[in-house]
Amino acid sequence: MAIAPPVAAPRQREAGPARARQRQNLAGYAFLGPWLIGLMLITAVPMLLSLYLSFTDYDVLSPLSEVEWVGFDNYRRMFTEDPSYWHSVTVTVTYALIAVPLKLLVALGVALLLNRAFRGVGLFRGLFYLPSLLGGSVALAIVWVSMFNRDGAFNSLLGFFGVQGQAWVHDPEYALETLMLLAVWQFGAPMVIFLAGLKQVPVELYEAAEVDGAGAVRRFWHITVPMLSPVIFFNLVLETINGFQGFTSAFVLSNGEGGPVDSTLMYTLNLYINGFVKLDMGYASAMAWIFLIAIGLITAVLFRTGRFWVHYSDEGNG
Incomplete structure (x- = not known):
């Protein structure tokens, strides 16, 4: 068995x-x-x-056990009773709508110039990227403010050409523009990303288009832009979020007050003032959550609209 x-x-x-x-x-x-x-x-x-x-009245200094529940009062006050809130929204949206596109345009333009083989191209790439390494540092903002003061380097340059300068950072009409210029000047990070994207565009496409008689402008719009659209989209999302989060330069320029005449009162700066200067942390928390929701909605809109103009090389390959 x-x-x-x-x-x-x-x-x-x-x-x-x-x-x-x-x-x-x-x-x-x-x-x-x-x-x-x-x-x-x-x-x-x-x-x-x-x-x-965000649903309480809390002044930071009191213990959490003593907070007073106020429900949606902070949100109601934000939308109906606080004019500085809507002013900060207007300043921030204006800043983002102008600074972000200009920054991306400059970054793409410089990337196209540096996407060539010439002597010292590595040095130029490093020099153009250098401002982005400093980021939104306080030291950089201080230097920028000193450059655009009445006795700063920018007015000295204008004086060389016989143009009368002024205290740009202390003029409500131009203070926000100086912050935009600072943001545009820090185009190094998106420039490097654009350069990486340009290296992935097949040279054969340009050669075939040139044989067909396409000029530089047509090659740019019909080859470079479509092939670079995923990189453009990536930079657009990142820089839009960064643009709405601008804080350090506005804080340094206005000594933490949003001046002159609230012309640089960015949303995040207004949030800081309410939370850590006025010690109204409940109201500041409500502002922070509205800000988070707004950034999420803006990002969702970018992703939703991106499918109409962003083209990926592997589309239609199954």
């Missing part, structure tokens, strides 16, 4: 890979642990707390 073989052997063979996968999962969770803890303590919990505070 034949004896049936033991059935435990396959299970033993499967136990080894299962334990290995389990050890790999544990190692992954161990590496993710610090990030997850930071996400909870630094991002998630403060966000939920600010959502709660």
